[in-house]
Amino acid sequence: MTTPFTEAHLAALAAMDKLGRPADLVGMAADHAKWIDGDITVDANALLDYLTTAGVNDPLWSQLRTQTVVWDAAVGPGWADSTPANTQQRRAVITRRLNLDEPTTQLLNTKIPVAGIELPTVIAREWTPWYTDEIRRHRSYYWNHYIDHLQRNGWAPDARASLDIATDRVVERLTDPTQPEAYKAKGLVVGYVQSGKTANFTGVLAKAIDAGYRLIIVLTGTTDLLRAQTQRRLDMELVGRENILAGIDENDPLATDGLDYQLDKDWIGRRFLEHGTLPRRAGRPNIHRLTTQRGDYKSLQQGIIALDFPRRDEDRPIYDPANLFTTDARLAVVKKNASVLTKLVADLRKSAARTEDLPVLIVDDESDQASVNTSNPKKWQEDQKHRTSINRLIAQLLGMLPRAQYIGYTATPFANVFIDPNDAEDIFPNDFLISLARTPGYMGSADFHDLDSNDDARNFANSNEKAHIRILPPAPSEDDHDLREAMDAYVLAGAIKLYRRENGQGEFRHHTMLVHENMKTAVHREQAERIRRLWDMSGYYTSTAHERLRILFERDHLKVMQARSDGAPVPDDFAALAPYLAKTIAQIGESGNPVLVVNSDKIEGEDLDFDQNPVWRILVGGNKLARGFTVEGLTVSYYRRVTKQGDTLMQMGRWFGYRKGYRDLVRLYVTKELYDAFEAVCRDEEYFRSELRRYSEWVDGRPQVTPAQVPPLVAQHLPWLKPTATNKMYNARLTERRSPGRGIEPTAYPILPNDIADNVETMLPLIETATQRARFKLSKARDYPAYIGLLPHAALISALDALRWADNDNFAPDLRWLKTLTPQQIEDWAIIVPQLTDQSPTSKILGNGPFSLHKRQRRRSPYFGAISDPKHRLAADRIAGVDSSIVDPDADAWRGPGRGSVMLYPVFEGNEPLIHGDEATPGSLVICFRITAPPSTQPRNGRLITFVTQDSRRPTKAIVDAS
Structure with missing residues (x-):
């Protein structure tokens, strides 16, 4: 319930909303107070006292937060004095226009920090x-x-x-x-x-x-x-x-007879x-x-x-x-x-x-x-679509x-x-x-993968894969052991939700599990019967089942919760959770049937109505659950359905969404092949969005690209997984990608030993250049050793141009751009070979070195995951003239006008590198790299992309953006 003081200030904020700008908050509130209650005191001290003692759910704080965030993020408003959105400069304009005193300004900035809301691209x-x-x-x-x-x-x-x-x-x-x-x-x-x-x-x-x-x-x-x-x-x-x-x-x-919602609980x-x-x-x-x-x-x-x-x-x-x-x-x-x-x-x-x-x-x-x-189109008659x-x-x-x-x-x-x-x-x-920007609390494809991690010491805290993914064998086991474990995880998660509800976490109205193995509706009934039999055989009310659940809880759920509960209540041990198991099992099997079949034709069993009824069930389905329809409360997914289209695969990820209060309980049981496919399409998606962000800024008052020029921004990270169905794909090919000041790190290195060995020979000029020792900063307190040297631009291009690739398109658009750089834009490159300080293996490479060897793995053949260590990038980027937050005197000593940086990583796959004597076998060592071009390579016209595409009006003509 609001007080007259609150009402006066809310009225002032509402008036500002109509004005479209911040204005004198206390002054406007005082004017409104005269009409509401002439006896209340409205001044700067009263406002500070109120805001200092008001709770987080106070209506004035809530409305002030909403308005402030909107003003923070407004694009180019006239009142903002040309300050950029979501910056402290913009916030200073807001608090000045609100006419807040210094203590109230500090309180507002503490309680409502600049949110940095990601704007739509x-x-x-x-x-x-x-x-x-x-x-x-x-x-x-x-x-x-x-x-x-x-x-x-x-x-x-x-x-x-x-x-x-x-x-x-x-x-x-x-x-x-x-x-x-x-x-x-x-x-x-x-x-x-x-x-x-x-x-x-x-x-x-x-x-x-x-x-x-x-x-x-x-x-x-x-x-x-x-x-x-x-x-x-x-x-x-x-x-x-x-x-x-x-x-x-x-x-x-x-x-009202026949009205849609006369029986609707809401x-x-x-x-x-x-x-x-x-x-x-x-x-x-x-x-x-x-x-x-x-x-x-x-x-x-x-x-x-x-x-x-x-x-x-x-x-x-x-x-x-x-x-x-x-x-x-x-x-x-x-x-x-x-x-x-x-x-x-x-x-x-x-x-x-x-x-x-x-x-x-x-x-x-x-x-x-x-x-x-x-x-x-090949079947169309002339001029007839x-x-x-x-x-x-x-x-x-x-x-x-x-x-x-x-x-x-x-x-x-x-x-x-x-x-x-x-x-x-x-x-x-x-x-x-x-x-659209990704919103807070959303759990999407990236939250199930370790996209840029090369940390071998992964654990439940730092690895999304370890926390949420449980890899299935390629084919189901005869005794359905893996499916039963997924069901056990679902039961445990339900009990944890009830535990959290009783300990003040909030309500969990729905609790569901998804089983998706086949798109054919005829198969779904068989799968449901199999799950019902497995449920009956699992003996959830018996001591045997409790022991099985205890082992899974201690091995899995407890460890993940301890690492990722984010403040949610966590049972100390299985004994604290045990009282909630019977209630969970009863609620799941409430109708005598824990399973609902939801397919393209109908729903078998009770109505699936998330709006009207709490749903604690295992859902078996296909297409109906594969697009658009929201599966509320989804916590455990058992997924085996294969598709060769990236968009179809992504749409079947019903485990994406908002998981407030139980994010740490989400589990995906999936085969390695499918998990790799989801990672690939996740990379495709993130690449597309990041490219859109790059080209969304206008240059000279005009857009860099228009929607008609977007197809070249689509990537394909897995050879057999296309972005969409072949009959939906438009013919477009990216020819050049410019990345001034931004790291270029290709990952599609060859697989055949002869090609790998040839690449080592090709990269020999770079390896021979890095002979001087240096120590670069990892952080303010730590550093690492490296070899470094300088290589002319022409020599670098000659080497890069001769490299072999498993996927030529992975690096070709970048190389085309690098070839166009002039002596005025780039003079030379600092070749950096980072060295490890632990007991990692070392070897000579074609007589040079010895150098540290770095273990990396191909997350999806032929593509590696991340190659460079983010901490190594600090010095390399600083040498290339890209700002770094870490002061690094050694890196500064190597900086120069028109100088870029190239980090070399001799990479081995598997458990151990192949070394004879003190020399690595060339065919076993992949020479990987990351290039950072200096800001001097920024194109004069500001454009970052050129491409070739086809115009349906002139199908035999290539349209090239000559600018």
């Missing part, structure tokens, strides 16, 4: 900005209600601020719904698997309706389960209670968003639903009037503000099914006269599924709605960016591609 064409601060402030009815709903449901201020920023980046790239010229903007928003994309597009819909979009079409996945889940989410968080009732008296049983508990009145009565548009949770889109027939948008002024088009802001919005949540979409297209065609001037927004969830045209059914219907929607905007949402964007950008009717994101 935007690749876009030039566009005319229209989504102004004034529109954001004055047309924010649905957005304000949505964000307030999220706050009431526990969303942290940082998360709300991040969502506000991300949704702004999307909406501002759409076309102004009131502009006279019709323009179809098409874009793609890339999130992470199960990372909150629905929350983002719900916010985008709220802001779009506020801005003037009046027909909203949401294309969901291909299953009824996912469509119903999406409809309910939008109804609950956007549409709201009043729009659903549409004037019906909810206390009249006859009037509806009965009034957890659906409430606007307080019908929005139309507040001067805002109502939202009319063309679909319900129970029913997909149906032909309107005589109800076609539902698509009628009345105009206040018949002489003006609908998009004119005089009409647009006095008409209501329509919402259709539609499954991507040809029959359903055909009905929608037919009704819109009948209503063409009503909708041709209508601002329309189409959101395509899981846009790389079904929406992409996968017909083979064939489309798959869903793609054809989406193209028809876009064609008949001149003011339609299209936004695809996906976590796996490769199929979308490989679409022909010159197909005007297709869904290629011509106008913008936005990569």
